[in-house]
Amino acid sequence: MSHDSSPSPPEVPDRRPLIAFTWLWVGAPLAYGLYELVRKATQLFTG
Amino acid sequence: MSPPVAPPGWSRWLVPPAALSVHLSIGQAYAWSVFKPPLESALGLSGTQSALPFQLGIVMLGLSAAFGGTLVERNGPRWAMTVALVCFSSGFLLSALGAAVEQYWLIVLGYGFVGGIGLGIGYISPVSTLIKWFPDRPGMATGIAIMGFGGGALIASPWSAQMLESFGTDSSGIALAFLVHGLAYAVFMLLGVLLVRVPRPKERADGTAAPLEGVQVSARDALRTPQFWLLWVVLCMNVTAGIGILEKAAPMITDFFADTSTPVSVTAAAGFVALLSAANMAGRIGWSSTSDLIGRKNIYRVYLGVGALMYALIALFGDSSKPLFVLCALVVLSFYGGGFATIPAYLKDLFGTYQVGAIHGRLLTAWSTAGVLGPLIVNWIADRQEEAGRHGSALYGTSFVIMIGLLVVGFVANELVRPVHPRHHRPTPEAPKEAADVPRQQPESA
Numbered sequence: 001m002s003h004d005s006s007p008s009p010p011e012v013p014d015r016r017p018l019i020a021f022t023w024l025w026v027g028a029p030l031a032y033g034l035y036e037l038v039r040k041a042t043q044l045f046t047g
Numbered sequence: 048m049s050p051p052v053a054p055p056g057w058s059r060w061l062v063p064p065a066a067l068s069v070h071l072s073i074g075q076a077y078a079w080s081v082f083k084p085p086l087e088s089a090l091g092l093s094g095t096q097s098a099l100p101f102q103l104g105i106v107m108l109g110l111s112a113a114f115g116g117t118l119v120e121r122n123g124p125r126w127a128m129t130v131a132l133v134c135f136s137s138g139f140l141l142s143a144l145g146a147a148v149e150q151y152w153l154i155v156l157g158y159g160f161v162g163g164i165g166l167g168i169g170y171i172s173p174v175s176t177l178i179k180w181f182p183d184r185p186g187m188a189t190g191i192a193i194m195g196f197g198g199g200a201l202i203a204s205p206w207s208a209q210m211l212e213s214f215g216t217d218s219s220g221i222a223l224a225f226l227v228h229g230l231a232y233a234v235f236m237l238l239g240v241l242l243v244r245v246p247r248p249k250e251r252a253d254g255t256a257a258p259l260e261g262v263q264v265s266a267r268d269a270l271r272t273p274q275f276w277l278l279w280v281v282l283c284m285n286v287t288a289g290i291g292i293l294e295k296a297a298p299m300i301t302d303f304f305a306d307t308s309t310p311v312s313v314t315a316a317a318g319f320v321a322l323l324s325a326a327n328m329a330g331r332i333g334w335s336s337t338s339d340l341i342g343r344k345n346i347y348r349v350y351l352g353v354g355a356l357m358y359a360l361i362a363l364f365g366d367s368s369k370p371l372f373v374l375c376a377l378v379v380l381s382f383y384g385g386g387f388a389t390i391p392a393y394l395k396d397l398f399g400t401y402q403v404g405a406i407h408g409r410l411l412t413a414w415s416t417a418g419v420l421g422p423l424i425v426n427w428i429a430d431r432q433e434e435a436g437r438h439g440s441a442l443y444g445t446s447f448v449i450m451i452g453l454l455v456v457g458f459v460a461n462e463l464v465r466p467v468h469p470r471h472h473r474p475t476p477e478a479p480k481e482a483a484d485v486p487r488q489q490p491e492s493a
Contacts, residue, residue, distance in 0.1 A: 012055060012056030013056065015056065015057070015058045015061065018061065019058055019060050019061055022061055022065070022238065022242060023060075023064050025064060025068065025235075025238055026067040026068055026071060026195070026238075029071060029202045029235075030067075030071060030198050032202060032205075032206075033198055033201030033202035033203075033204075033205070034198075034201060034325075036201065036204070037201050037321050037324060037325055038325075040317060040318055040321035041318050041321040041322040041325060042318060043314045043317055043318030043321075044315050044316075044318030044319045044321075044322055044373070045318070046315075046318075
């Protein structure tokens, strides 16, 4: 019976929480800007 | 400062938010008009004076992007984003001091000069890094960042207005608003500084860094190629055409339908301007991503050729159909945004990734030129037509013919773009200088 002596590859951290946080960081203000934009743009059809 | 290299397992999807945190911040520049009326009443300024901080900011954007590009390439995106953060934020802080002590020149120096350097360095800071992370989709990657510059004004405009409403529009209220802007943008941009990483360079078997693949041209050599100046013309013509509508959008739609049974109210005209901003933003990400599929040369054929057609439709039938007028204007503005967002990928196709950020910075002088040219043409002609007793859509007919002509010039310039001659290519260890006559990989879009 032989043991695998090769070193196991370094564990790569899960980046998904960081990706979600960073996209939320930039996405939230952008969503606010878009919401305000849509509110103003509808004036073309209602104003 | 050496560029921060990504550790193993770093996701490339962390790089667009880093770029967006910078571009969404510096895009605030296009919402400067919110501060104009309060500044005029609080400090007794004229309209021209209150516009000066913005105008100087745009001039500094062009200059710092053109002359700072090589530094950005040398020191990397984290250095560039730090410079952008410090300059843009301290520009607001200086302006806060200026408003508090009622010293107008401090606002010009702060927002215009210091903040303007932040605009230019910040604008080009992520371009080269994004292209390196997304070699398969450079148009989409730079489209995301440059869309952020358009989005910045959408956020800042209502946000700044609400802040002035809360703090008041006297000098201390404006000072407080500037202070909050400076601090909030510093925190927001910090994400980009902390997050940005350059991809790990490919390594040879002996552990040394492998040279970049494909055509690579330095920023210095790029200026000596006809391709750079042809793209300069392409960008300048496309931007001029977009600004031609953007500059006078509200009065234009009002004038076009003033003598019809369905005149456009001031409120509806403001809605039209907002819709144009949405088209501008959507074009940046949409058309730039499309360029990854159909090629850069083809997408500029669309921007310039179909753009000219849209102008012709507005000139011929615009005053007879409001939906047609609105639709054509939206398409032109989406091409305007798309033109901005696609140009870094076009430069990458032609000159490689070696100094694409610096080359992009130099090309932005076309934007500065168009920023003067576009409003000048439309305003000057509209004023002359008004003096001649014309009104309604007749005020803009000549401008539209000129815009069509400019777009045709841009179209021809785009057709003349060919792969860069091998004598401008950067020699690599595999291909020493004396062997540089051998043609290498040709750009796919040229």
